[in-house]
Amino acid sequence: xxxxxxxxxxxxxxxxxxxxxxxxxxxxxxxGASEITQQALERGIDPQIILNDGLMPGMSRIGEKFARxxxxxxxxxxxxxxxxxxxxxxxxxFDGGEMPxxxxxxxxxxxxxxxxxxxxxxxxxxxxxxxxxxxxxTDVGGDKFVKSVNEHKEAIIGISALLTTTMLNMExxxxxxxxxxxxxxxxxGGAAVSKSFxxxxxxxxxxxxxxxFAQSFN
Amino acid sequence: xxxxxxxxxxxxxxDFEQFLRVLRRDIPHRPTLFEFAMNDRILGKLSGEKNENxxxxxxxxxxxxxxxxxxxxxxTTISAWRTNTLDFPKGNMAEKESRSLNAGSMITDxxxxxxxxxPDARAGDYELYNDLGKLLPDGMKLIASGNGGLLENVIDxxxxxxxxxxxxxxxxxxxxxxxxxxxxxxxxxxxVASIDTVGACIVNDDWGFKNxxxxxxxxxxxxxxxxxxxxxxxxxxxxxxxxxxxxxxVKDVMKDVIVDMKYDGKHSFEDLIIPxxxxxxxxxxRIAIIGGIDMDFLARMPVKxxxxxxxxxxxxxxxxxxYLLGSGNSIPDYIPDENYFAMISAVKNI
Numbered sequence: 001x002x003x004x005x006x007x008x009x010x011x012x013x014x015x016x017x018x019x020x021x022x023x024x025x026x027x028x029x030x031x032g033a034s035e036i037t038q039q040a041l042e043r044g045i046d047p048q049i050i051l052n053d054g055l056m057p058g059m060s061r062i063g064e065k066f067a068r069x070x071x072x073x074x075x076x077x078x079x080x081x082x083x084x085x086x087x088x089x090x091x092x093x094f095d096g097g098e099m100p101x102x103x104x105x106x107x108x109x110x111x112x113x114x115x116x117x118x119x120x121x122x123x124x125x126x127x128x129x130x131x132x133x134x135x136x137x138t139d140v141g142g143d144k145f146v147k148s149v150n151e152h153k154e155a156i157i158g159i160s161a162l163l164t165t166t167m168l169n170m171e172x173x174x175x176x177x178x179x180x181x182x183x184x185x186x187x188x189g190g191a192a193v194s195k196s197f198x199x200x201x202x203x204x205x206x207x208x209x210x211x212x213f214a215q216s217f218n
Numbered sequence: 219x220x221x222x223x224x225x226x227x228x229x230x231x232x233d234f235e236q237f238l239r240v241l242r243r244d245i246p247h248r249p250t251l252f253e254f255a256m257n258d259r260i261l262g263k264l265s266g267e268k269n270e271n272x273x274x275x276x277x278x279x280x281x282x283x284x285x286x287x288x289x290x291x292x293x294t295t296i297s298a299w300r301t302n303t304l305d306f307p308k309g310n311m312a313e314k315e316s317r318s319l320n321a322g323s324m325i326t327d328x329x330x331x332x333x334x335x336x337p338d339a340r341a342g343d344y345e346l347y348n349d350l351g352k353l354l355p356d357g358m359k360l361i362a363s364g365n366g367g368l369l370e371n372v373i374d375x376x377x378x379x380x381x382x383x384x385x386x387x388x389x390x391x392x393x394x395x396x397x398x399x400x401x402x403x404x405x406x407x408x409x410v411a412s413i414d415t416v417g418a419c420i421v422n423d424d425w426g427f428k429n430x431x432x433x434x435x436x437x438x439x440x441x442x443x444x445x446x447x448x449x450x451x452x453x454x455x456x457x458x459x460x461x462x463x464x465x466x467x468v469k470d471v472m473k474d475v476i477v478d479m480k481y482d483g484k485h486s487f488e489d490l491i492i493p494x495x496x497x498x499x500x501x502x503x504r505i506a507i508i509g510g511i512d513m514d515f516l517a518r519m520p521v522k523x524x525x526x527x528x529x530x531x532x533x534x535x536x537x538x539x540x541y542l543l544g545s546g547n548s549i550p551d552y553i554p555d556e557n558y559f560a561m562i563s564a565v566k567n568i
Binding site for chain 2: 015021022023024069072073074075077078081114115116117120138164165191192209
């Protein structure tokens with residue numbers, strides 16, 4: 001069993017989606033994450049174990065490599081695609097087709113900023129680590145964050161900004177959120193953001209990469 | 219006509235040879251400036267003409283050239299978006315203070331690739347570059363740049379996340395998209411570099427994020443860099459220097475830029491990635507280092523700190539040259555005007 005799950009982890013890490021996808025070239029015509037997940041289910045392995053011990057470690061390893069500069073964004077994207085292909089087999093086994101969740105993250109790029117790649121990476125890594133992610137998209141103001149947190153009281157919030165000009169809008173969002181729900185944990189990130197800036201605007205934390213953000217909850 | 223807010227020197231005479239000396243990594247006879255692009259407000263203050271005159275084909279450029287001359291540049295930079303020479307049609311992209319690299323993609327598969335209205339790189343008004351010679355003061359040349367670079371245009375056409383997956387899952391389509399864009403950019407540079415009024419070319423193509431290149435170096439070496447090498451070759455064949463403007467962390471591919479592509483100058487530096495002072499020490503003996511006074515520094519620091527850093531950078535290059543003073547990227551409207559003037563006025567104080 002562990003050999004199959006270890007293989008599944010490796011397939012997610014390298015981004016081998018299924019048998020017909022040509023990437024990685026050295027694994028051409030070999031089974032991918034989709035087929036191996038199906039095989040694991042046929043052998044009677046618990047879907048929760050497949051998720052926890054097969055898929056999530058693979059996604060975690062590619063996130064860790066990315067944090068160390070040993071992997072690139074395309075590697076993360078293809079790994080997420082492999083994980084999603086595997087999840088399609090698992091979803092029917094969970095209540096209502098919903099995956100079990102560690103918690104809910106509400107995420108969005110701050111008002112004025114339309115950059116979404118960093119935000120999407122955080123979403124991928126957090127989902128891969130077992131979180132439910134509500135993606136509010138880009139150019140998100142305080143009111144939209146407040147509305148979402150009122151609908152998901154236990155959620156934590158992640159705000160992203162790429163530019164030195166738009167990161168200033170984060171403070172306004174945090175002020176609005178604090179006025180409405182002071183207990184909500186708010187985290188910030190993005191190319192221009194720093195730890196000192198996050199402290200200055202009253203955020204609960206800053207993470208320089210998605211992997212360290214996910215790991216901080218484990 | 220309104221007030222001119224800044225002039226390098228009333229008797230300033232542009233001398234493109236000073237710029238060429240720097241690109242050869244020599245010491246210029248006087249400190250030399252560089253700017254890729256400036257916001258409209260600052261162009262108004264430098265030229266003394268608040269608004270662009272659009273009454274004729276050449277009229278808007280009169281103000282631009284006047285602004286560059288008064289500021290003390292030996293050239294005027296001119297992008298293809300101003301000359302209507304080569305533009306790849308894009309899908310709808312919402313723009314605020316930024317825009318998404320995933321927005322507006324028009325090529326997502328073979329069908330959309332085949333339907334895409336590929337522009338004819340030869341169809342533009344290249345005669346305009348010649349005609350602009352009538353407006354240039356003696357000693358000044360144009361520096362021509364494209365309307366985005368190879369990777370930038372491919373990302374705009376396909377979307378960042380789409381192309382990220384596409385190069386792994388459909389190499390043939392990826393190769394076709396890069397080739398179709400590359401052939402057109404190559405033709406653009408071949409034409410503009412051959413025009414007498416154009417003294418140099420900027421190849422503008424962002425490759426990096428804060429921590430690393432957007433794509434693995436081996437992907438860039440397969441699809442992006444061979445076209446840059448060809449573009450530099452056609453610019454050099456015309457006897458002109460080629461400058462790479464590329465933002466983000468590119469240290470892992472700087473050897474490719476210098477040794478393989480053979481760029482003469484590198485523009486765009488950020489303090490969070492590598493301060494220009496360090497870049498000059500690290501690469502300055504092999505490639506001219508251009509600009510680099512960090513954008514955030516320019517936007518936030520007091521005038522005296524900007525003057526001090528700009529002056530220090532000019533002093534640093536006195537012994538071996540190969541440096542042009544300017545911003546890390548460009549002068550957008552959030553840079554206070556007095557901060558920009560503080561930077562360029564360093565040439566008066568050395």
